[in-house]
Amino acid sequence: QLQLVESGGGLVQPGGSLRLSCAASGFTLRYYAIGWFRQAPGKEREGVSCISSSGGSTNYADSVKGRFTISRDNAKNTGYLQMNSLKPEDTAVYYCAARLIWRPGATMGEYDYWGQGTQVTVSS
Numbered sequence: 001q002l003q004l005v006e007s008g009g010g011l012v013q014p015g016g017s018l019r020l021s022c023a024a025s026g027f028t029l030r031y032y033a034i035g036w037f038r039q040a041p042g043k044e045r046e047g048v049s050c051i052s053s054s055g056g057s058t059n060y061a062d063s064v065k066g067r068f069t070i071s072r073d074n075a076k077n078t079g080y081l082q083m084n085s086l087k088p089e090d091t092a093v094y095y096c097a098a099r100l101i102w103r104p105g106a107t108m109g110e111y112d113y114w115g116q117g118t119q120v121t122v123s124s
Contacts, residue, residue, distance in 0.1 A: 002026035002113060006096050009118030016086050016122070022079040022096030022115060030074035033102040035111055036081045038092035038120075045095070045108060049081060052102040059104035064090075086122045093117040 008020040022034060033052050039045040049060045049070040058070050069082040079096060095118075097111035 004096050004098060004113050004115035006094065006115040006118040009094060009120045011121045011123065012086055013124050014087060014122055017082070017084045018086065018120060020081040020083065020094055020096070020118060020120075022081075024077045024098065024113075027113070029072075029077045029079065029098060032098035032100055032112075033106070034070070034072060034079040035097045035099070035106060036070060036079075037095045037097060037108060038090075039095070039117075040089075040092040043092075047105070047107075048094070050102075050104060050106065051079065057102060057104070083120070086120075088122045090120060091122050092120060094120050 003025055005023050012018055031053055035050040036048040037045050038048050048064055049068055051058045051070045051072055055072050067085045072079040096115045098113045099111045
């Protein structure tokens with residue numbers, strides 16, 4: 001079964017950090033670009049960051065630039081999203097997704113595989 005599984009979400013205070021993981025099973029993630037998306041209550045899902053299959057190219061939404069870092073470990077078939085200086089407005093369900101062709105700004109419909117999401121709550 002081809003799937004992505006996110007982990008690492010939780011409750012954190014403003015200014016804190018979390019690292020999300022996106023583990024692939026049933027397929028080789030190294031051939032795919034990875035995207036991270038998030039959806040806050042009552043809002044549409046939005047793109048956060050993406051990374052090419054090699055890890056050599058990355059892209060970030062303006063709202064997270066300088067605070068979030070996307071990375072991957074192809075040997076572990078896993079992608080990551082390091083989130084620092086978290087703000088209450090970062091509260092959302094975070095999803096990872098994979099697509100074969102790297103394109104910065106690719107929309108949700110262009111991704112082939114999706115995880116089930118992990119909740120991130122930033123609150124004091």
